[in-house]
Amino acid sequence: MSSRNNTNRIKIHRSYTAMDVSETLGVHPKTVRNWIRAGLPVIDEARPLLIQGADLKLYLQQKRKTYLHRCELNEMFCFKCKRPKEPSIDSVEFIAKPGGMAQMTGRCYECGQWANKYVSWRDVNQIWTELGGKLPIAEKHLILRGQKPLNYPLAKVFNDEKK
Numbered sequence: 001m002s003s004r005n006n007t008n009r010i011k012i013h014r015s016y017t018a019m020d021v022s023e024t025l026g027v028h029p030k031t032v033r034n035w036i037r038a039g040l041p042v043i044d045e046a047r048p049l050l051i052q053g054a055d056l057k058l059y060l061q062q063k064r065k066t067y068l069h070r071c072e073l074n075e076m077f078c079f080k081c082k083r084p085k086e087p088s089i090d091s092v093e094f095i096a097k098p099g100g101m102a103q104m105t106g107r108c109y110e111c112g113q114w115a116n117k118y119v120s121w122r123d124v125n126q127i128w129t130e131l132g133g134k135l136p137i138a139e140k141h142l143i144l145r146g147q148k149p150l151n152y153p154l155a156k157v158f159n160d161e162k163k
């Protein structure tokens with residue numbers, strides 16, 4: 001990753017192909033495909049793959065934060081405490097995103113500051129149990145926003161857990 005991807009050039013209401021992203025940010029198209037493989041959400045699985053500007057911006061901002069401050073799976077970076085912190089379990093929500101991803105949000109258990117990060121649906125159960133939660137996750141902690149999780153429907157997540 002170049003040291004300063006200019007996220008200000010990304011328009012949050014636009015959708016981008018990998019080539020558009022490459023041209024907008026001045027990175028190799030291969031780099032964009034690697035980001036998608038590493039968890040950059042895509043709008044759906046139709047070709048060409050489209051990336052929502054807002055998702056791209058958040059992904060790159062988070063990528064930079066993660067790089068600067070390594071968090072465990074169940075931690076998020078708290079900007080008040082200035083370190084990775086677990087969220088309080090009551091505040092945690094997993095918001096479905098396309099491409100098998102979820103946005104995890106919650107309040108720092110220590111200071112109450114809201115934080116969020118992108119995680120894979122595959123990791124949601126593990127994060128939840130590491131925070132001390134019991135499975136299955138109560139529905140109030142899961143927000144589907146009218147979208148079906150594409151790659152990891154909840155039923156499958158729960159089935160995987162039983163194996």
Ligand SMILES: [Zn+2]
Nearest residue numbers: 078081108111
């Ligand atoms: Zn905090």
